[in-house]
Amino acid sequence: MTDQAVDTDGVRLADEPGGESWFLGRNRELKDLRADIERAGLDTLSGRKAPRARVLLIAGRPGSGRTALAEELAAQVADAYPDGVLRARLSEPDGTRVPPDRLARDLLTELDVSAPPGAGADDLGVILRDALADRRVLLLLDDAADAEQVDALLPDTPDCLAVAVAEGPLTGIADVRPCTLGGLDTKSGVELVSRYTGSVRVTVDPRAAEHLVEVCQAQPAALRLAGGWLAARPKAAVADLAKHLNAESDEGTALSRVFRLVYASLPSPAARMLRLLSLAPAGLVDPHTASALAGCSVAGARATLDDFTRLGLLRAAGTAPPQYEVPGCLHPLLKALADSNDRAGELQLARARMLERTVRLLQSCRAVTETDSAQARERLLTMPREQRFASPRAAADWLRARRPALLASARLAVADGDLDTLARRLMSQLVRAMVAHVGTQAAAPDLYGIHRLVLDVAVRRELPREQAAALLNLADLDARTGRTAEALVRYRAALDAGRAADDPYATARAMESVGGAHLELGDYDRAADWYGRALAHRLARGERVDAARLHGRLATAHTYAGRYGEAQRGWRAAVAGYRKAGDVPAHARALSELARVQEYAGRPGESLRTCEEAVELARRAEDDRLRAALHLRLADTLERLGDPAAARLHRETGSRLLGEGGGNACEIRSTSGED
Structure with a gap:
């Protein structure tokens, strides 16, 4: 277990040299x-x-x-x-x-x-x-x-x-x-104060220290603020602080009275930064967030945040790179100050600056991974030095540490409703950064939530193209996790949005995905119908490679439905399309699937010839895994045709290819990597 470094709600601290933790009372x-x-x-x-x-x-x-x-x-x-x-x-x-x-x-x-x-x-x-x-x-x-x-x-x-x-x-x-819980016992309260002030000021006037504990109602958070205030003023007496707090009106809690005193003692720029920290997503602040909110330099923000930590106004989150947390007990006080001291337009501008800074950091976080891209290197050089990451590892550490705040930023930006343009940019860059550093599969749970937020904004702003994109992304994630029925509903909605946006890519993609969902659900007739619609759309636009892929998908639906004649016609059309496109690996795979259907249809001789042609193409494509699968299939076919010697040769060749290339030979139903 790892102890909290600093906790302004309690009496666990790590202010001693070397970060030693201790607990009072x-x-x-x-x-x-x-x-x-x-x-x-x-x-x-x-x-x-x-x-x-x-x-x-x-x-x-x-x-x-x-x-x-x-x-x-x-x-x-x-x-x-x-x-x-x-x-x-x-x-x-x-x-x-x-x-x-x-x-x-x-x-x-x-x-x-x-x-x-x-x-x-x-x-x-x-x-x-x-x-x-x-x-x-x-x-x-x-x-x-x-x-x-x-x-x-x-x-x-x-x-x-x-x-x-x-x-x-x-x-x-x-x-x-x-x-x-009530307050601390008096002895522990006095010791808490002395941890900040040193023992001398408490020893020379122990009654004043006890009175200070009483005035603060022995509440740890209030005593910490009082101790921080005294620590920043070595010449101030404990009795002076107790008298000052005693003179305060009885309005509010002991914590709010001490907080008002500490806040009033801050320089104007620091006071402004402190109250703007109430806007920090998830209550997590780093120097960039504070810099953007207050409109100051990153170095200046870091120094001020460290001062706030020493005063007990923040606590160090114990992460690298450095991060701070706004204590929950102070958040309402900071928000009240921001609402009363800053105009709504100023607060909105501070939010916009914070989101813009976050977008730029995410751009830098992603760009640093593109080590082979000259354009990415140029883009990095145009950014301010403090917004660049020294290495992909440093960027990944930042992304991991800031993940809760980044996700909270997206949620708050969407909930705000007045910063939708920035919110869309933020979510776009967040998705790209997560994919670059974490990978699509590992980041899928977070990506799902982000795509839902994108959909909310797109619906609110009546942006059908973005609605279609978000619905497709969500449906893909649903489909990958077995929620095919839910995916089908979203694919249909994406199709409607794509048509409304007159977006041919989204329309074709949605039609194809609707067919895939029906295929997964075992409704082969509807799957063939939707693949046929998507095929017609691709052919009308002259997209021959995509059309070849859809011929294969349509043939797959016919195969599952037992319509082997139509399936063979579909695979032959796919073979012709890939041949014209010069896509040798896809051509070989399509021939492999055609050979399978021919075998299902009771034509082993044709299957044998097609398989041999596919083997040659797989050799040209240097696809040893496909070659191995084809040799093993040839072996099975030859055994059924009564030629065990030839079957044994093909089986040995397939096994040798598997041994050289590793892995297992498996049947490949797709006609391309996209499929």
Whole structure:
């Protein structure tokens, strides 16, 4: 388990040289929580085995140290859970509930368990529970909004433990006794302040330090801000700060009063940057984000963010490259300041600058992988130095660290509705960067969500061409994960959008995909009909290579339907098309499929001659895998024709080719790599 580096909601810190972590107070609460783990539950007392994981609840207001206590408990009992600690934050910084499907998918990602892109919350919940069934993990669920959120993630095994952090009780989950947090004990509160100020100022006036703890209501977040304020002013006395806070009006909480003092002490540019950090997606900030929001240099933003961290206004996220997190307890205060001090147009401009900077970083992130492209190198050189990545590895590290913020940026930009042009550019570059660094298959779950956002914008802005593209992308992902019926619905919608946009590519692609979906569903007549429509469309546009591929697909549908005569005509048309195009590998594959259909049709002699022609073409194409498959097929055909000696020679040749080229010979139904 890795401890949080800095937590302004609690008393876990790493401010000492070398990053040493330490925890103050809460000894009674920790003792009670550990005892609660060992306590016999209601099921055990009644003689039944507990059906699900035990749930511990730490309840308290933001800033009370609830998350830090949960982390400390997890650190103390981690050895009892050898499969690790899984963390999930159940609410956004602004209090919005995180959708259950995203929560389950993030936990599956931590477990390194793949899940189908686009799967619903129920399916993901089942996959998550199955993945946890034979594991012993501790699940730390932070900032839960209600019992329903927690219940959806609970493992169906008593060997796991869930520690939930919430503001109030989780009514609806059985056998949960909340550990409700108040303030720290006075001794721990004083020690917390002294960690920032040094021991001298506390030792010379211990009563003032105790009074400061009382004024801050012993709330860890408030004490941290007070300690940070004093640390920045070595000559200020603890008593002066306590008097100043005492003189404040009683309006608001202790945290809000200390925060107002700290905020008022900031220079104007720093104060402006601080309140604009409320716009940071997912509450995650890096120097580029802060630079774009405030309109300052990246180096200046980095220095200011470090100052904020020392003051307790931010916490270091512990990632490389450096990243900071806006504490949840301060987010509402920052947002209120931004709304009251900055005009709506200024806030929108800051959002636009942030999105534009993100787009440029994503462009750089992708371009650095194109090492063989002179155009990409030129494009990189035109970018400011601080927006370039030193290597593809550095770009990949940045993309991985910023992934939650990048996905949140896309969601927020689409939800905003007034920055759709930037949102579309952002999502386009995000898709390209993820494909370049992660690969289409590995990034598929994230890509599915992005394509859905693209579709939302396209529908809102009435952009049928983009609707068609998004629907095709979503349908492809549905089809790859076995949701063929859902894919078919989207392919039909993409066809309508493509026609509305007068987009010949989207129209042809959608018709072909509709045929493929019907083929997968076993409706061979409809598949042949749609392949025929797509073929007519390609022929009308003179797209001969695509037409050859569709002749092959149409022939495949006829083959599955048992119409071997029509299938042979289709494959012969495909063979002629590839011959004219000079595509030798595709020509060989088409002949291979024609030979198969001829054999199905009871014409082994014709199949033998076609197969021999295909072998020669495969040799010219240097496709040893296809040659091996063809030699093995020839062997089978010759055995049926009563020539075992020739069959043995072909089988030996096929085996030798497999040994040289590796892999297995397999039947190839497609007529090209695209198919």
